[in-house]
Amino acid sequence: MPAAGAAVAGVAVAGVPVACVELLPVMTVLEYGADMAPRLREQPDRSQRGFGPDLLEALAACVELINTGRPGAADGIRTVADVQSFGRRYAFHGRAAGAGDIARLRAHRDGLAAVVAACDRADEDAAIAMLNALLRKTGAVPQIVAHDGRGPHIHVSRPATPLADRMAAHFAMALAEMVVMGESGRLRSCASPSCQAVFVDLSRNRSRRFCDSRTCGNRLHVAAYRARRSAAGQGSARSA
Ligand SMILES: [Zn+2]
Ligand SMILES: [Zn+2]
Numbered sequence: 001m002p003a004a005g006a007a008v009a010g011v012a013v014a015g016v017p018v019a020c021v022e023l024l025p026v027m028t029v030l031e032y033g034a035d036m037a038p039r040l041r042e043q044p045d046r047s048q049r050g051f052g053p054d055l056l057e058a059l060a061a062c063v064e065l066i067n068t069g070r071p072g073a074a075d076g077i078r079t080v081a082d083v084q085s086f087g088r089r090y091a092f093h094g095r096a097a098g099a100g101d102i103a104r105l106r107a108h109r110d111g112l113a114a115v116v117a118a119c120d121r122a123d124e125d126a127a128i129a130m131l132n133a134l135l136r137k138t139g140a141v142p143q144i145v146a147h148d149g150r151g152p153h154i155h156v157s158r159p160a161t162p163l164a165d166r167m168a169a170h171f172a173m174a175l176a177e178m179v180v181m182g183e184s185g186r187l188r189s190c191a192s193p194s195c196q197a198v199f200v201d202l203s204r205n206r207s208r209r210f211c212d213s214r215t216c217g218n219r220l221h222v223a224a225y226r227a228r229r230s231a232a233g234q235g236s237a238r239s240a
Helices: 002-008 018-023 026-045 053-067 080-089 100-120 124-137 163-180 213-239
Strands: 143-147 150-155 187-189 198-200
Touching: 053 080, 053 100, 053 163, 053 198, 080 100, 080 163, 100 124, 100 163, 100 187, 100 198, 124 163, 150 163
Parallel strands: none
Antiparallel strands: 143 150, 187 198
């Protein structure tokens, strides 16, 4: 209906019968436009409201997996049971974990950590290249499924694919969504020099710096306070 487009765009159309104009779905289009406007205005706010529960869960799991292998802490993926229980916690069904999944998952974990590190330093090109490689390597095949009372949602792997690959593909897809949405800047490393953990900053103004403000953030504040006090103490000692 070319006349509809012309009428909506506000272009005067000579010779269009009045009855025809009345039948045009102009209101639908205007309502759509009116509805969209507030959301467009809100966009710079960049709050996490647009993130669905599936994405939030996948990001939480991804960060948790990466943090099982941070230097300085005991590796959280050492046995087949570790892989299996991680998978079970995040409702990965299908083929059970096998011995091969341990090394496989650790390697994928390194890959996911490298992607987050690239996002953290705002190197989006590197993050994209690594994500595409990870999705290829894990044999990602998107499909719609429904199970465990959950409505239709997307799985990126077949049930027969090794558990380590299914988990890594799922997490890579979550990171890919963040990149595509322009939200990769929310993937960060903890600002505490004594902490290697990564986290997803879901704060409204993207201001979070620590993986956990009660531990890392607080530890750093206490250290800074002690440093200021000791500097002040030295200053007064010199002046005395
Ligand atoms: Zn599912
Ligand atoms: Zn931390």
